[in-house]
Amino acid sequence: MAARSPQRSDAPWPSRGGPRDSARVIGVGLFLAMLGLWQLATRFEHPEFILSPIEIAGHVVEALRSGELLAHIGASLVRALPGFVLGSLVGVMLGLLAGVARSLDQLLSPVVFLTYPVPKIVFLPIVMLWMGIGDPSKIVIIALACFYPCFINAYYGARRTPTIMVWTSLNMGARRSQIFRKVVIPSSLPLVFAGLRVSLALSFILLFSTEMINARSGLGFLIRQSESSLRFDLMYVAIVAIAALGYASDQLLLLVRRRILVWQEATSR
Amino acid sequence: MSARWPALASALRRAALLAAGVLVWELVARSGMFSPIIVPSVTRIAYQLWLLAIQPESVVEAWYSVFRALSGFALAAVVGVALGVLMGRSSLAAAFLGPLFSGTYPIPKIALFPIFIYLFGIGSLSKVVLIFLECLYPIVVTTHAGSRAVNRVLLWSAANMGASRTRILWKVVVPAAAPFIFAGLRIALPIAMIVVIITEMISSADGLGYLAMYALASFKTDRMLAVVVVIALLGLALDWLVARLRDRLVFWERLDAYYAE
Numbered sequence: 001m002a003a004r005s006p007q008r009s010d011a012p013w014p015s016r017g018g019p020r021d022s023a024r025v026i027g028v029g030l031f032l033a034m035l036g037l038w039q040l041a042t043r044f045e046h047p048e049f050i051l052s053p054i055e056i057a058g059h060v061v062e063a064l065r066s067g068e069l070l071a072h073i074g075a076s077l078v079r080a081l082p083g084f085v086l087g088s089l090v091g092v093m094l095g096l097l098a099g100v101a102r103s104l105d106q107l108l109s110p111v112v113f114l115t116y117p118v119p120k121i122v123f124l125p126i127v128m129l130w131m132g133i134g135d136p137s138k139i140v141i142i143a144l145a146c147f148y149p150c151f152i153n154a155y156y157g158a159r160r161t162p163t164i165m166v167w168t169s170l171n172m173g174a175r176r177s178q179i180f181r182k183v184v185i186p187s188s189l190p191l192v193f194a195g196l197r198v199s200l201a202l203s204f205i206l207l208f209s210t211e212m213i214n215a216r217s218g219l220g221f222l223i224r225q226s227e228s229s230l231r232f233d234l235m236y237v238a239i240v241a242i243a244a245l246g247y248a249s250d251q252l253l254l255l256v257r258r259r260i261l262v263w264q265e266a267t268s269r
Numbered sequence: 270m271s272a273r274w275p276a277l278a279s280a281l282r283r284a285a286l287l288a289a290g291v292l293v294w295e296l297v298a299r300s301g302m303f304s305p306i307i308v309p310s311v312t313r314i315a316y317q318l319w320l321l322a323i324q325p326e327s328v329v330e331a332w333y334s335v336f337r338a339l340s341g342f343a344l345a346a347v348v349g350v351a352l353g354v355l356m357g358r359s360s361l362a363a364a365f366l367g368p369l370f371s372g373t374y375p376i377p378k379i380a381l382f383p384i385f386i387y388l389f390g391i392g393s394l395s396k397v398v399l400i401f402l403e404c405l406y407p408i409v410v411t412t413h414a415g416s417r418a419v420n421r422v423l424l425w426s427a428a429n430m431g432a433s434r435t436r437i438l439w440k441v442v443v444p445a446a447a448p449f450i451f452a453g454l455r456i457a458l459p460i461a462m463i464v465v466i467i468t469e470m471i472s473s474a475d476g477l478g479y480l481a482m483y484a485l486a487s488f489k490t491d492r493m494l495a496v497v498v499v500i501a502l503l504g505l506a507l508d509w510l511v512a513r514l515r516d517r518l519v520f521w522e523r524l525d526a527y528y529a530e
Contacts (some may be wrong), residue, residue, distance in 0.1 A: 027368025049387045110283045117508035118501040119463040121470070122478075125323075125485040125493050204377040209467040212382075213482075216270060219380075222470075227383040235383055242380040248376030 037168025059233040067192035075217035083142025084203040099158025120145040138210045157188025193257045204246050237247030309491035318493035334477040340434025341400025344459040349405045378402045396468040404457040415449025451515040462504045
């Protein structure tokens with residue numbers, strides 16, 4: 001896939017004011033236009049559960065000021081972050097190792113690829129049964145879901161290491177551990193980051209759904225609670241917080257990726 | 270392991286691993302370390318699985334789940350491929366839709382589910398809409414990448430031989446992007462299964478997700494695990510179907526991977 005990416009042929013250092021900046025301008029403009037349309041539409045008769053953007057913004061500021069929202073965000077992050085870190089760390093390490101070591105490959109890959117299409121959320125009831133309905137069961141499910149994309153991407157990344165590079169470093173007398181650290185890991189990093197990005201998105205999906213199913217705190221719980229008590233203002237506040245959290249963490253990951261993969265012109269999507 | 274039969278060898282390895290896993294589970298269950306509610310034995314799970322298979326009402330529940338997952342997925346496939354090809358071949362469409370998709374991509378769409386319940390009711394429609402939305406993104410992204418990467422020489426020669434724009438789209442762009450499209454479909458299908466189970470667990474009175482939560486709430490762990498096995502098998506079977514369809518349709522090239530860059 002990478003070899004055919006059209007951006008490759010462009011200049012290696014994109015100048016400011018290039019196509020990406022104009023895309024950003026169009027994107028922001030489109031977003032504002034949609035908000036404006038929404039605001040206009042709420043001037044007409046509408047069901048009670050639809051609020052206008054200005055109302056929602058007011059409620060968000062209010063909830064932030066009272067500190068209630070921050071407590072729920074904190075509770076959600078305490079579940080999502082350990083799960084994401086644990087699952088993706090184990091996934092990337094095992095994936096890279098399975099990509100280079102045949103014995104591990106034959107032991108692990110069949111299991112991982114066989115169970116990959118199974119929706120991991122089905123294990124939530126079992127994990128709840130074994131670990132209780134508290135935070136550990138949510139962290140385990142998030143880690144489990146994050147493990148798969150990371151393993152698979154790291155596995156393919158390691159296997160796609162150009163043979164010539166391995167031969168060259170062997171020729172220059174590199175040891176196996178050196179080749180792993182200096183050749184295999186850098187060359188698989190682009191795919192590893194792609195896997196991390198998928199895992200990050202998955203971790204948020206699972207976080208909010210586990211919180212909606214059972215929790216006493218967190219943004220998913222806030223949505224559920226406000227929905228059932230017809231507090232639509234709080235519901236929108238929680239939704240905005242979730243969207244902002246998902247967007248911010250994704251941008252953070254992309255930033256880290258741009259920092260680490262300086263040699264690869266990060267193809268944004 | 271014989272080098273002459275690599276497929277057979279890997280199938281045997283999988284079967285051996287599976288058998289080992291089942292054996293360990295049964296030994297743990299029989300050892301008496303845990304109560305049968307925490308770890309029910311394999312035989313009891315198998316018995317519940319048999320009950321699920323012969324009870325018509327549980328088959329109906331499974332059908333609800335599959336129907337929701339597949340209708341959302343099919344809608345997303347049709348719309349997503351159309352949008353992706355459009356974005357890949359028209360710079361205007363890419364300029365407008367590109368930022369829209371990349372901006373909303375990292376936002377967990379599941380947060381919108383409560384609004385969807387109010388908008389579309391608590392039945393199937395709200396779930397199908399959410400599945401459609403979650404599946405749309407990977408399909409659009411991969412189709413976009415695929416239709417951008419079409420070999421120019423093919424486009425030029427088709428145009429040179431007098432093909433119209435729509436004809437080029439159908440006969441050159443879509444087939445050339447097909448490996449990418451199928452990669453996107455294979456990413457989207459497990460997502461459809463995840464979302465259908467989640468939404469049924471959160472709010473539903475039917476479907477397999479509801480069945481699992483109901484069995485758990487009534488401490489019928491063996492039945493819950495049987496439902497989990499059914500969901501897992503369904504996920505595997507649907508993925509297998511998409512992979513076989515791809516092998517038939519895209520026989521010349523494969524992106525045999527679950528990843529997209």
